[in-house]
Amino acid sequence: MDEDYYLSYEEDEEAEEEEEDNDMYDNDKYQQAEQHEPEPSAKSTSQLITNxxxxxxxxxxxxxxxxxxxxxxxxxxxxxxxxxxxxxxxxxxxxxxxxxxxxxxxxxxxxDRRPSLSESRYSLKKKxxxxxxxxxxxxxxxxxxxxxxxxxxxxxxxxxxxxxxxxxxxxxxxxxxxxxxxxxxxxxxxxxxxxPEVADKFDRFLAESYVDDNKRVKWCPSTPHCGNAIWKEDDDGEVECSCGHQFCFKCLCESHSPCSCLMWKLWSKKCEDESETLNWITVHTKMCPKCSRPVDRSYGCNLMTCICGQHFCWLCGGATGVSHDMTTIYGHSCGKFKEDKVKQMEMAKRDLERYTHYYHQYRSHKDSSKQEDKLRASVREKAASVSAKKDYVMHKDMTWVTDGADMLLRSRKVLSYTYVFAFYMFGEELFKKEMSDEEREMKKNLFENLQQQLIGYIERLSKTLNQPFESYTSDELNKMKAETINFRDVVKNLCKEMYNCVENDLLGTTPSAYNHKIASYSSDGIEKAIEFGADMVLGSSGRTSMSQQDS
Known part of the structure; x- marks a missing residue:
C-alpha cells in the first residue's frame, strides 16, 4: 500500500516523540470503549417506496x-x-x-349535482x-x-x-x-x-403526486435515477436508498453532516466557481487595456508592459507611454498609490490561502474515503477467507473487522465535512457579528483539538485494517482484533464528541443556529430506508394514525 495514501496529522518526528503519550491515551480510551454499552437500535423513521x-x-x-x-x-x-x-x-x-x-x-x-324532477332520463334523451x-x-x-x-x-x-x-x-x-x-x-x-394513452399518463401523474406534492416523500436524487422514493417521518436528516445512494433529505444533496445545508450550498458554489481564485486574480492582476489579458506585477514599478506591447499604469489600468521617471509616467497621471490597495491585496491573499487550506484537507479526506470504500470490500473478502479456514475455529466470527471497516468509511466522510463546517464557522461570512474574536478563537481551538484527535485515530484504524490479516496466525489475529476494536470504539466516541461540540458548543450558542440544523450522528451509519409495509402509517404524524388505531 502506498504510504502517501495515509494522511498524517503530525510530522514523523513529532509522532515518534508523542508515541508514548498516545499509548497512554489509547489505554484511557480503551477503558472507555470496554465500559461502553451497545446502543439500542433506533426504529427506522423512513420507508422505501418503489414504483x-x-x-x-x-x-x-x-x-x-x-x-x-x-x-x-x-x-x-x-x-x-x-x-x-x-x-x-x-x-x-x-x-x-x-x-x-x-x-x-x-x-x-x-x-353531487342531481337532475331535477323535470330532467328525467327520458326527457334528457329527447332534449x-x-x-x-x-x-x-x-x-x-x-x-x-x-x-x-x-x-x-x-x-x-x-x-x-x-x-x-x-x-x-x-x-x-x-x-x-x-x-x-x-x-x-x-x-x-x-x-x-x-x-387511453392520455388516461394512462394522467394516472401516472396522479400516482406521482404522492411524491411530487408531499413534503414527507422525495425522489431519490441518484444519477441515473433509480426510480425509488423515500418517505421520512421528519423533513430533515440523512437517509440511504436501497440503490446505495446516501443523501440529505432536506436539500437532496449528498449527505454532508456535520455541515449544515446552507454551509454545503455555499461551499459547493464556491468550489464550482473557484470564486476565491478569481478574487485573487482580480486583485493581483490588471487587465491590459489593449488585449484584455491579465498582467501580474513582479516588481515595484507601476509602468506595466503587456506581452502584446501595450504600456499601461498599474495604479489605474490606463494606457500610457513608454517613458517614466521617479514621480510620473509619460503621458499619464493618476495620483499616489493608495494604502487601501495594499490592504485589499493582503486580504485577498489571506482569504485564498485560508480557502486553499480547507479545500485541500476536505479533498484529501474525500479521496481517502474513496480508497477506503475499496478497502472495505477487500476486508470483507479477507474476513470470509479467514472464516472459511478449518483450523481457525475461534475466528469464525469476523464481524469485528468488517465493523471496523464500516466505521472507518463513515468517520472518514464525517471528517472531510468538518473542514467545510470549520471554514464557515470560524470565517467571517456567516457568524462574523455573532462571536467576538476571543470567543471565535476559543471555539476554534476546542473544535480543532477534537478534529486532530479524530484524524489521528482514523489514520491508525486505517493502517490496522490495511494489514494482510488473511495470512495471519491465530495470535496475530487476536492482537489485530484488540487493536481494531480499540481504535474503532475510540473513533466512534470521538465522532460523537465532535457532533456534540458542533450542536451544543458551537452552533448552539449562536443566534442564527436555527439556520444550521444538522443531521444527528449515528454510530451505525446513515439510516437505511426500510421496505414499504403496513407496519408504518404514511402521510401523517403519529396523532392522526393513533386516532385511527384507537377507533
Missing amino acids: ESLVAAQKEVLARVMDLLTVKKSQARTLLIHYQWNVDKLVDVYSEKGREILFKTVGLTVF KMSCEICMEDGLQSYTMTTMDCGHCFCNNCWKEHFTVKINEGMSKRIACMAYKCNAICDEDVVKKLVH
Whole structure:
C-alpha cells in the first residue's frame, strides 16, 4: 500500500516523540470503549417506496381520508394534493372550518349535482342541447357531460381541454372550462373522456403526486435515477436508498453532516466557481487595456508592459507611454498609490490561502474515503477467507473487522465535512457579528483539538485494517482484533464528541443556529430506508394514525 495514501496529522518526528503519550491515551480510551454499552437500535423513521409500492402507499392514505370524511376517492385525492398529502392539516381544517369551507377552498362541490324532477332520463334523451364552447347546436344529451359544479359542455370540448392540460404535465387537478369556475373536475370523468394513452399518463401523474406534492416523500436524487422514493417521518436528516445512494433529505444533496445545508450550498458554489481564485486574480492582476489579458506585477514599478506591447499604469489600468521617471509616467497621471490597495491585496491573499487550506484537507479526506470504500470490500473478502479456514475455529466470527471497516468509511466522510463546517464557522461570512474574536478563537481551538484527535485515530484504524490479516496466525489475529476494536470504539466516541461540540458548543450558542440544523450522528451509519409495509402509517404524524388505531 502506498504510504502517501495515509494522511498524517503530525510530522514523523513529532509522532515518534508523542508515541508514548498516545499509548497512554489509547489505554484511557480503551477503558472507555470496554465500559461502553451497545446502543439500542433506533426504529427506522423512513420507508422505501418503489414504483411497485407507490400506488399501495398512496392507496393507504386515500382510504383513511375517504373513511374519515366520507368522500369518494377522487375527492380525497383532490383534498390531499391541495394540502400536500398532510392528513393532520387536512383534518384540522375540516374540524375548525367545516366541510363546506374545506371543499370550497380546494374547488370541490359539497353535494353531487342531481337532475331535477323535470330532467328525467327520458326527457334528457329527447332534449336537444348546445355547447357554449364550440357553439354547436342540436346535440344529444349523451354527447354532453355535466360536472359536479353544474357546467355542461360537449364531450369533444371536454376531451380537448383535458388532453391539453394532461400533456402540459402540470395538471393533477384540472379545473372546469367555464369562465371564472375553479371547480375541480372528477378524475374518473377525465379518464373516461380522453384517449387511453392520455388516461394512462394522467394516472401516472396522479400516482406521482404522492411524491411530487408531499413534503414527507422525495425522489431519490441518484444519477441515473433509480426510480425509488423515500418517505421520512421528519423533513430533515440523512437517509440511504436501497440503490446505495446516501443523501440529505432536506436539500437532496449528498449527505454532508456535520455541515449544515446552507454551509454545503455555499461551499459547493464556491468550489464550482473557484470564486476565491478569481478574487485573487482580480486583485493581483490588471487587465491590459489593449488585449484584455491579465498582467501580474513582479516588481515595484507601476509602468506595466503587456506581452502584446501595450504600456499601461498599474495604479489605474490606463494606457500610457513608454517613458517614466521617479514621480510620473509619460503621458499619464493618476495620483499616489493608495494604502487601501495594499490592504485589499493582503486580504485577498489571506482569504485564498485560508480557502486553499480547507479545500485541500476536505479533498484529501474525500479521496481517502474513496480508497477506503475499496478497502472495505477487500476486508470483507479477507474476513470470509479467514472464516472459511478449518483450523481457525475461534475466528469464525469476523464481524469485528468488517465493523471496523464500516466505521472507518463513515468517520472518514464525517471528517472531510468538518473542514467545510470549520471554514464557515470560524470565517467571517456567516457568524462574523455573532462571536467576538476571543470567543471565535476559543471555539476554534476546542473544535480543532477534537478534529486532530479524530484524524489521528482514523489514520491508525486505517493502517490496522490495511494489514494482510488473511495470512495471519491465530495470535496475530487476536492482537489485530484488540487493536481494531480499540481504535474503532475510540473513533466512534470521538465522532460523537465532535457532533456534540458542533450542536451544543458551537452552533448552539449562536443566534442564527436555527439556520444550521444538522443531521444527528449515528454510530451505525446513515439510516437505511426500510421496505414499504403496513407496519408504518404514511402521510401523517403519529396523532392522526393513533386516532385511527384507537377507533
